[in-house]
Amino acid sequence: MKTQCPFCYETFDVDDSLSREKVICKKCNTPFAAYPPVDIPKYEKQVATTNITTLTAKCAHCGIDFNYEVPSHIKNTDNWGCGSLIAFIGIIICLFFWPIGLLIIIFGLVFCFAGGKSNATMKARCYNCNYINDVPIK
Numbered sequence: 001m002k003t004q005c006p007f008c009y010e011t012f013d014v015d016d017s018l019s020r021e022k023v024i025c026k027k028c029n030t031p032f033a034a035y036p037p038v039d040i041p042k043y044e045k046q047v048a049t050t051n052i053t054t055l056t057a058k059c060a061h062c063g064i065d066f067n068y069e070v071p072s073h074i075k076n077t078d079n080w081g082c083g084s085l086i087a088f089i090g091i092i093i094c095l096f097f098w099p100i101g102l103l104i105i106i107f108g109l110v111f112c113f114a115g116g117k118s119n120a121t122m123k124a125r126c127y128n129c130n131y132i133n134d135v136p137i138k
């Protein structure tokens with residue numbers, strides 16, 4: 001039967017007895033479960049839903065506009081982590097002195113919903129001068 005490597009998308013033939021068994025890709029050497037051709041569209045679907053947003057930023061070093069890619073899974077997640085951590089610290093401080101703890105919880109939640117998202121950045125390399133820029137992820 002035919003199967004397709006989900007990592008490098010190479011298609012090749014495997015013995016029918018290996019259906020859904022672990023095989024090693026002949027091209028990239030990555031192990032994966034060999035699915036019969038019927039299930040191959042599932043891989044293609046997964047690839048298609050891995051959204052990458054291409055954005056443009058101005059390089060702080062050479063001033064050129066360069067494109068960078070933001071994978072959807074890093075979008076909007078960083079600040080939830082930070083904000084909920086701040087809120088969590090606030091809850092602990094509440095146990096000792098609630099007025100300050102409460103303020104910190106509110107700050108953490110605001111950070112989650114408002115400011116945090118728009119201020120989120122990632123590192124992107126300028127293709128022209130190789131300078132690593134801090135760029136927004138939305």
Ligand SMILES: [Zn+2]
Nearest residue numbers: 005008025028
């Ligand atoms: Zn492969």
Ligand SMILES: [Zn+2]
Nearest residue numbers: 059062126129
């Ligand atoms: Zn540059």
